[in-house]
Amino acid sequence: MPVNHNDEWIPNIVIGQDYDQHFADASIHFDVLGRMADFFGRDMPVHLHAQFLQIHFIHGGKSHFYIDEAVYNCEGASVFLTPPAIPHSFMTQKGITGYVLTVHQSMIWYLLSDSQNKQLDSERIRPICIEKRKLNDQQLTLWHRLEHSFEALQDEWQGAHSDKNFALESIVRLLLLQIMRLAPENSETQMVASEELRLFRRFSELLEQQFRNRWSLSQYCSTIGVSESRLNHICQRVANCPPKKLIHERVLQESKRMLRYSNLSINDIGFELGFTDPSYFSRFFRKQTGLTPKDFRLQSESKYP
Numbered sequence: 001m002p003v004n005h006n007d008e009w010i011p012n013i014v015i016g017q018d019y020d021q022h023f024a025d026a027s028i029h030f031d032v033l034g035r036m037a038d039f040f041g042r043d044m045p046v047h048l049h050a051q052f053l054q055i056h057f058i059h060g061g062k063s064h065f066y067i068d069e070a071v072y073n074c075e076g077a078s079v080f081l082t083p084p085a086i087p088h089s090f091m092t093q094k095g096i097t098g099y100v101l102t103v104h105q106s107m108i109w110y111l112l113s114d115s116q117n118k119q120l121d122s123e124r125i126r127p128i129c130i131e132k133r134k135l136n137d138q139q140l141t142l143w144h145r146l147e148h149s150f151e152a153l154q155d156e157w158q159g160a161h162s163d164k165n166f167a168l169e170s171i172v173r174l175l176l177l178q179i180m181r182l183a184p185e186n187s188e189t190q191m192v193a194s195e196e197l198r199l200f201r202r203f204s205e206l207l208e209q210q211f212r213n214r215w216s217l218s219q220y221c222s223t224i225g226v227s228e229s230r231l232n233h234i235c236q237r238v239a240n241c242p243p244k245k246l247i248h249e250r251v252l253q254e255s256k257r258m259l260r261y262s263n264l265s266i267n268d269i270g271f272e273l274g275f276t277d278p279s280y281f282s283r284f285f286r287k288q289t290g291l292t293p294k295d296f297r298l299q300s301e302s303k304y305p
Helices: 015-019 033-040 105-112 137-158 164-182 195-213 217-224 228-239 243-261 266-272 278-289 293-303
Strands: 004-006 009-012 028-032 043-047 052-058 062-067 070-075 078-082 088-092 098-104 128-131
Touching (some): 028 033, 033 052, 033 098, 052 105, 243 293, 266 293
Antiparallel strands (some): 052 098, 062 088, 078 128
């Protein structure tokens, strides 16, 4: 199985690298359960997705999920939500169908940022298991809407419609809200079992809050309460990536999003992302991508008319 092993640490699987290289830079990935099961196997050992949330929608049959030391033995249609950097494993019966949605954590925060609840922390996105057979009549109505949303997502993913990315983001936002409405209100937030995983999630949350302010690595470390060498060790073990690279990747990801979808000038985009010198932003972007911001925007316009 092509996964990234971290010195016998929990394997970090990056869908866009280990499974579907066509979507290496994508914030959203969607596939049917059967195709992924053929690749990874029906009995998936413990692993994590350091920067990605994952949702499994199971149409029926028996499924067994382990998410952050909680075990779910389900029968029939069910949904499982696994937050980023949470160890999990699962087993499904042969022939069971469903969907697997994988979303970068920055996209999750972006999609939920306009909701009434403005908190963007680990308590907002927790492990969730929902079984259809345990729902009441009112909840079943919401479940059917959730099913339709997954079908709409599959149609949009497989099609070549205009504004495809905008539509995908809109459907994913709706799916997240529908799952949160169905989630048991009395379920407690799961605690991350490993201290290193907890600190990595804390760094990820701070990164989302502060990347536009161009925080230095030392500022992140001071706020979290760890040394730079400690944070570097944690990020390498969890995400196979040093923290400085994760910071750069987050700024680059937002740069690409703004260049594709906003009407802001390149200089204004640089200022929005904390670059006081427009030429510095251009040099940063070109070093990371091999393209100037202008060339990237022109290329995106021709690719996504």
